[in-house]
Amino acid sequence: MKGDDKLCKSCLTGLVKTGKKLHIDVIKYEKELKKRDAQKKKKLKKVKQPKKIIDKKKTPKSIASQNRLKSIHWKDSQRLVLKFTRALKRTELNTFNLNYTKKKQYKKVYDIHAVLSKSAMQLSHSSVKKIRLAQFDQNTLRIVFENDKTIKQEYLIKGKELIIKMSRKNQKLEYIPIKENSSKKIIVIDPGHGGKDSGAVGYKKYREKVVVLQTSKKLRDILVKRGYTVYMTRNGDQFIKLRQRTKFANKKKADLFLSIHANAVPKRNRHKAHGIETYFLSSKRSQRAENTLRAENVDISKMDKRSMNAALHLMSREKIFASNKLAIDLQQNMLSSLNQRYKVKDGGVRSGPFWVLVGAEMPAVLVEIGFISHPSEAKKMINHRYQKTQAIGIANGVDRYFDKNH
Ligand SMILES: [Zn+2]
Structure with missing residues (x-):
């Protein structure tokens, strides 16, 4: 029976069982059985524990590594x-x-x-x-x-x-620094518009709400991969009121709020306007923010100027400053990521009273990922590879922001 443990064990168990019934001395067999069980457990333990890879002599296991x-x-x-x-x-x-x-x-x-x-x-x-x-x-x-x-x-x-x-060069440059601090940070991504509100309708009737959701989802995946906790204000095509979006971010205790939008101009100007821009909330509106403001604030037109002013008044200088810094990091990193492969115009960082950013208790920005009205830019914006490259840029900006500020 040597070598066949299973058989051996069942024989011994049988012997003990029947022996006891017949009042025969089975101590010897019981002992043997116990010994085998113990051995088996030991074996199991050994199997359970993954192979010790690090040589014990080289790295004492009892000492927790100080190296991070x-x-x-x-x-x-x-x-x-x-x-x-x-x-x-x-x-x-x-x-x-x-x-x-x-x-x-x-x-x-x-x-x-x-x-x-x-x-x-x-x-x-x-x-x-x-x-x-x-x-x-x-x-x-x-x-x-x-x-x-x-x-x-x-x-x-x-x-x-x-x-x-690595054995060969990477064909796609899709991965960039990962910072260890990312794991504790919570990001809320807010894909603009949705549902009955399609946002800007651009070249070939491409809709803002669709494009921004696609890019947002890619951004979410990248940030999650890098260890961030990410929430989206919408994952599908649904309508969400502007104020609900920042409320959601506050509820999630987010560290950053990123609202993702696409810009557009009337058809007659469609060849003129292109490029990416990043906005942060401020009472100061830059001249060039006007058009974007009109487009993005559209569904709260009923709200009066006074309540906006009150909201802006409540904003701390630090938060405005932090949002400004975040906007700069996002803008720069988007450009450097996209410009590795595409040519993109730098529309700059601007400020303005954007309703979607009002009430956010964390640094908040609105990213205009491009002009959906511009024929060649719109074509790029619906391209998945382009979207991913842009999302990587935004994620790099987030990394960079935390790297510098926390
Ligand atoms: Zn928009």
């Missing part, structure tokens, strides 16, 4: 840089491969004696299928590259940095 991942970013299209709070020792890194040739699953694992102070995240690069970063145990930050063929990579430790060189 500070940032992660692509240095260029081929090199991923993980930057830590202190210098990384060679002994604090362990790499190995996990290859499942039958499943066509190849993994390259980097275990680093460090702490990732945020939830797990995924990155992407065209040379592999998946890149996942997570806290493996108390002291081990694990980064796993997965592909359907063998992964060839080189790496280098340089002071506080671990640089991983």
Whole structure:
């Protein structure tokens, strides 16, 4: 019966059971059974616990790592840089491969004696299928590259940095710095208009409410990937009153409120107006904000000037200032992201009394992602790749804002 544990166990159990019934001394068998159970438990425990990847000698498990991942970013299209709070020792890194040739699953694992102070995240690069970063145990930050063929990579430790060189260049530049502080931040994205209110109707009858929702959803996905908590004022085509939008953000205790819109001008001017603009709420209205104001404030035309003034009066100088800074970061990062591939006009950062921003208890901006009335800009705006590039830019702006201000 050696070697066949199951059979052995059932025999012993049987012996004990029947032995007891027949009043035969079964202590010997009981002992054997207990021993086996204990062994089995031990075995199970061993299986349950994932393989210890880090060499015990190299990294004492009892000591929680003081080293934290500070940032992660692509240095260029081929090199991923993980930057830590202190210098990384060679002994604090362990790499190995996990290859499942039958499943066509190849993994390259980097275990680093460090702490990732945020939830797990995924990155992407065209040379592999998946890149996942997570806290493996108390002291081990694990980064796993997965592909359907063998992964060839080189790496280098340089002071506080671990640089991983991918086998080939990335075709799409779609990933940018991830900041560790993002996990605690709450963002409310407000796709403009919706339902009976289609917003601006532009070139080829493209509707603002549709385009801004598409871009907003992409922005949401990117921000979530980067560890932010994100809420949308609408996920579908429904009408929501302007004031409800900031109320929602207040209720969610959001750190930022981003209202996403598209601009438009009358048909006769459609070739003239294009570009992206970012607005923040202020009693000062820039001259060029006039048209946008008229378009975006349209469904609250009944509200009088006095209540707007009262609302503006209640706004603190700090909040206006913070919103202004946020607007600058978003605008700059949108431009730099989009200009890598497209040519986009910088419409600048402006201020004005926008109703959709009134009442927000956090820095709040309104982004005009482009002129839906402009023939070639509108065509780009409905393109998913363009939308994603723009969303990445906005997300980078959010990262940048928190990086500087918190
Ligand atoms: Zn709008």
